[in-house]
């Protein structure tokens with residue numbers, strides 16, 4: 001009788017799994033067909049951009065291609081360069097950058113028409129050119145752009161074009177900028193690599209086996225491979241700063257309070273306390289400054305979205321020569337960065353001291369706990385929303401580790417955590433990061449609010465204007481590492497949790513000596529081992545540092561980034 005019951009149970013279970021499996025297989029076939037269709041659409045958009053760029057004579061293209069941001073901007077303003085020539089040049093540049101990096105999702109065909117319309121308007125001598133007149137700009141794929149998909153790497157979200165531009169895109173268009181290309185992201189956005197089943201994997205321009213970072217990895221790859229002068233990324237845990245640090249570019253995530261989030265679809269909707277924001281990415285801090293100075297010149301954003309406080313660009317703070325007190329740390333007490341990332345901070349510290357600033361040791365309190373709060377609050381529902389979406393999709397193999405973690409029921413995670421803690425305390429610490437209940441989640445929200453107050457108190461009491469620290473724990477990693485090494489986001493996630501402005505600027509490159517020093521680096525747990533292994537073979541790779549300031553102090557953050565950049569490059 002018992003045997004019969006057991007066999008019946010097995011048969012029911014088997015039938016259930018067979019049904020689940022065959023439905024999923026059928027769905028995978030359907031999804032693959034959609035991917036093929038989308039890739040054909042992308043190939044067609046590349047062909048369009050190529051044909052358009054070929055309409056421009058080589059001499060003009062090479063002349064425009066060699067221009068820096070301000071030169072191109074001035075040329076467009078003075079009428080020496082037409083908008084259509086600028087767009088066609090950047091179509092061509094993005095095509096070659098894309099061949100190297102696979103950073104482009106779609107070329108924006110309408111860019112041609114928008115450029116021609118602006119050129120037509122400019123024929124009228126009375127016409128007042130807007131400040132970003134004719135400037136080609138790249139957009140991270142998830143930035144709402146009318147007529148284009150914001151898939152965030154999910155096949156199920158393809159062929160669902162957005163009906164209305166987001167507030168930022170509306171503003172860019174009004175100011176004369178021309179979005180000409182959408183750039184790649186990791187599936188779900190919640191990773192710092194850059195791969196998805198729709199558009200594939202984006203590579204680091206210096207090494208195909210490494211990631212250009214994420215989630216704004218399409219932007220960083222395109223910009224560093226010279227396919228864009230200025231792009232818009234987004235950041236909820238490092239997605240602007242890590243790709244910039246990996247590729248030697250520079251970008252800033254303003255506090256989320258300074259941009260509109262109307263119509264923006266983040267990685268996890270309904271996430272109240274870990275704030276994501278758009279921000280500029282480019283090769284020069286001054287390009288980012290010019291962009292923010294322009295979009296914050298007036299209260300237009302607030303007029304479109306009453307939730308954005310009417311705070312305009314503070315030129316006085318950016319241009320100020322007041323000497324600052326800057327807290328710095330090379331190690332947050334949770335994840336000791338590889339030696340080269342520590343060296344970068346010390347070099348930036350020296351540059352700032354040479355400029356007359358006072359640098360004092362300052363480590364934010366209890367970072368291991370902060371990272372747990374960050375992970376709990378960034379996922380909100382322990383990964384349920386994302387798991388559901390992923391199970392209804394083709395899952396990118398580079399995201400497998402993270403997906404598996406989200407799939408393990410939280411009570412089992414807790415049980416495993418209690419055992420693993422004994423052998424690997426750091427792993428154990430994060431294995432109970434996901435929430436088990438709304439009570440726990442509410443408590444975490446309360447803890448985050450308390451932490452914000454505590455940090456505000458510390459900074460005010462110690463009169464600290466800004467913080468300087470590593471962006472992350474290593475140089476650009478192999479594609480597969482970020483989904484295993486989410487523990488390395490402690491340096492960036494903390495500033496989303498605090499909702500500070502935070503930017504990344506290049507300071508140095510990995511040297512032979514750094515590789516030698518790496519051999520003495522920790523290996524005490526799998527995360528350290530992964531960071532160490534992934535850092536081998538990176539001589540010549542760029543290393544950035546991070547500058548962070550409280551909300552509404554973006555201008556001070558940019559000022560410090562610019563001073564570091566000047567100290568490093570001499571210009």
Ligand SMILES: CCCCCCCC/C=C\CCCCCCCC(=O)NCC(=O)O
Nearest residue numbers: 189190191235236237238239267405431486
């Ligand atoms: C058993 C352990 C359970 C822990 C599972 C945690 C899985 C990892 C979850 C989150 C990793 C967060 C990484 C954040 C990277 C930065 C992403 C970013 O800024 N994205 C932008 C956006 O989402 O808009």
